Amino acid sequence: MPINVTIVEDDNDIRQxxxxxxxxxxxxxxVASFSNAEEFIETFKYIHAHVVLMDINLxxxxxxxxxxxxxxxxxxxxxxxxxxxxxxEKTFESLCAGATGYLLKNCTPEKLYQAVKEIHSGGSPMSPxxxxxxxxxxxxxxxxxxxxxxxxxxxxxxxxxxxxxxxYKEIATKLFLSVETIRTYVRHIYEKxxxxxxxxxxxxxxxx
Numbered sequence: 180m181p182i183n184v185t186i187v188e189d190d191n192d193i194r195q196x197x198x199x200x201x202x203x204x205x206x207x208x209x210v211a212s213f214s215n216a217e218e219f220i221e222t223f224k225y226i227h228a229h230v231v232l233m234d235i236n237l238x239x240x241x242x243x244x245x246x247x248x249x250x251x252x253x254x255x256x257x258x259x260x261x262x263x264x265x266x267x268e269k270t271f272e273s274l275c276a277g278a279t280g281y282l283l284k285n286c287t288p289e290k291l292y293q294a295v296k297e298i299h300s301g302g303s304p305m306s307p308x309x310x311x312x313x314x315x316x317x318x319x320x321x322x323x324x325x326x327x328x329x330x331x332x333x334x335x336x337x338x339x340x341x342x343x344x345x346x347y348k349e350i351a352t353k354l355f356l357s358v359e360t361i362r363t364y365v366r367h368i369y370e371k372x373x374x375x376x377x378x379x380x381x382x383x384x385x386x387x
Contacts, residue, residue: 181205182299185228186212187219187245188261189237193284197232200288207295216245223249228256230295233278235262235269243273250277257298270305271312280304327384329371337364341377342385 184201186209188194194212201209211226213219216237231249235242246258258278260270263285270281280298282291294304330338333354340350347365351358365377374380 181208182295183208183210183227183229184295185210185219185226185231187214187216187231187237187242188212188234189214190234197291200291201295203288204292207292216240216242220245220248224252230257230259230299232261232282232295233258233273234284235260235266235273243269243276246273246278247276259294259298259304267308267312270309274305274309281306281309326372330368334364334368334371337361338368338380338384341365342381 184207186194186197186201188197191214194214198209198212201207210228211222213222217239219231220240233242233246237245242260246260250256250258254277257280258273259280259282260273260278261282261284262270264283273281280294280303282294282304286294297304327335336354337350340353345353347358347361350356351361354361369375369380372380372383374383
């Protein structure tokens with residue numbers, strides 16, 4: 180059974196080239212192509228696609244936002260992000276949004292076929308640099324989670340109030356404690372999280 184592929188790419192020449200490459204394969208069908216994310220999102224639920232080749236940098240809504248919005252609708256569809264040059268941070272954001280692989284647009288037709296088949300069969304085609312970012316992020320999140328769990332319930336409560344924008348005096352009033360006691364709690368929180376400021380603590384535990 181052929182792999183149904185949909186293309187989202189704003190450059191007409193590149194989009195046409197991708198359509199021709201996919202159509203030339205006996206193992207794949209190009210079932211739809213779009214020049215922007217908005218049209219793709221509007222039509223997505225009606226398309227029977229197995230794999231979507233998604234450009235990261237699109238006019239209007241970008242490819243990352245498009246993946247985040249549509250992956251929820253059909254979780255079984257695999258998104259292969261395409262970009263003209265190495266963009267580790269954006270590619271990583273795409274993976275966080277629900278993409279499963281990554282490809283450079285200037286790759287050979289053979290590499291494109293290989294990536295589509297790999298992602299369709301459960302693999303995750305990506306460069307070693309992107310794979311390192313994924314592993315590094317996982318390790319950081321695990322470390323932050325372990326540090327957060329060393330906080331007492333009261334320290335977690337104070338940190339959550341800080342995150343909501345409350346000042347020490349307001350927290351002290353809410354919790355029926357003195358401002359100096361709140362300062363002591365916050366000092367302990369910083370020590371446990373290995374940070375020096377409120378901003379560092381909040382960014383570590385509540386990343387944007």
